[in-house]
Amino acid sequence: MKSIENKTTTLSKEADYLRALYQGWGERMTANPNMTIEDLRSLFDEWEKPTLEPEDVTYKTDTVGGVDVLWAFPIGCDKSKVLIYTHGGGFAVGSSSSHRKLAGHMAKALGVSTVVLDYRRAPENPFPAQLEDAASVYQALLASGIKAKDIGTIGDSAGGNLAVASVLKFRELGLELPGFVIAFSPWLDMELTGSTLETNADTDVFINAPLLQGMINMFIGEDGSKVRNPLANPLHADFKDFPPLYINAGGAEVLLDDARRLQARATKAGVQATLSVVDGMQHVFPFLAGRAPEADEEIRRIADWYKAL
Template identity: 45%
Template sequence: MSTSPESQALREHLVAMAGRFAANPDMGLEAMREMFDTLQHLQAEPTHVTYDEVTAGDRPALWARPLTASPDHVVLYTHAGGYIAHDMNTSRKLAGHLAKAAGANALIPDYRLAPEHPFPAAIEDAVSAYRHLLNAGYAPRHIAFAGESAGGNLAAATILRARELGLPLPAAYVGFSPWFDLLGELPSFDSGTDAFLVRPVSQLMAGMYLGEQDVQQPLANPRLADLNGFPPSYVTAGADESLVDAVTDFSDRAQAAQVDVTIEVAPGMQHAFQWMAGRAPEADQNITRVGDWLRIHLAS
């Protein structure tokens, strides 16, 4: 199966990022954040979607509002960035594309970043955003959690923390290449086909996020959690990315816990290939499928 020129452009962009990192492995945090932020420019602006800034809990947040969205249906979308980079704006276009496909609005919380605010600050902020939705009258059965990369990890961890706190769980979970192997412990990290997320990069970000915390605890790595009662889930991975084994393992564990899971491993695709939303056919086709799936689960 051939890869579209647009998805190939994502790979080339990630190769360039890897080159910058290899040339300057001791780059400072601000330089690393600037490099990560270049990914936002790969996404195309979704049509017929508006945005407005609000406060959700005690943090800034951004609403992505498709003009055709059901007012009662919400995707709580947590952005990528290894917990150390990005903000609510960097994934707003991707969240907008997903929201439009799902016929829902999307709330993107601007959660605090490590290393200034390490684990579990991001989870606390995402839970606060969820409480904000519940307090505003949104029904849990009409709320889905979603995110890409670290945001996919965070969305799952937020569900687990909500369960610990006795909060009602959302209707569905979507993880685009969720970061479920922080230290690169599974074999797909040795495949050599991931253009950027190699083991040293993953370990560096994990160290800044977790510090001395145990990487195996479920809120840090939801793949290792008790998944009984976890909501219906749709997880994706690129076949060429380092996290494909972790995503497959999460799916297997969830199915063993009787969770309704859909998994999609996209041939020839890189990590979080949905970053090419609005440009690459592979990204758009996947987002359409996930959106259709979300429509079903948010309408029940």
């Protein structure tokens, strides 16, 4: 079990960009409580704003396993190695557009290609449509000749949930498991029992329990019958023989406890699980890639971890 606690006395001024974006979203949603899902999706596509364009990365739209995707190809990358990126956004918003630049930074840092999934979103397509799409992409990559050990799953927030749960789905399907998993600020707990939902309520400028509950209602419905399903809530999963796992989170966010519990549960099952917490940072702070030193340093840590696997 390895935890990296990155204590900082002051955050960079560039780190404030993400906080200000989230605060603006919250104000706009409060002012318009009846936002349609289309309006919310337009809002969350602004998630790409904090991320600066990675240099020497090209992009290609494609369809893999029947799923619309966006590839990120850093110049000189090893295309025989692939990150499957599942974007965040409460399973209902976010897209390959909002996450394109972050995926590019990750691909470049690891020297591999990344495929960002435009998986089917809730509420039109509730659980488990997202996992079915991830499995279709994974199976298509395997069928193309890419080795399981050379594939990793990666995601942020709800997409971090999917990065973990998709591997559980692969195991359920009897597939060889990928080589590793990376989860940024994963939102895992559909029961909303994490202690930091309360203790970090004053420091997280955007995420809160009512917002999460609304996303849960769209994702798995309101009857509560699926809140403990391991494929929806991986905190109830059996992590035996799970691939090496890297988790990060911001010290200011309400979902910090989800990351801590994931590491603890995986470690108890014998998984090589690393948790990196950067003090004072907001939800999915790697979105500040190329802009803020805190994000760039975290991405370098992930690259070092990957190269040591």
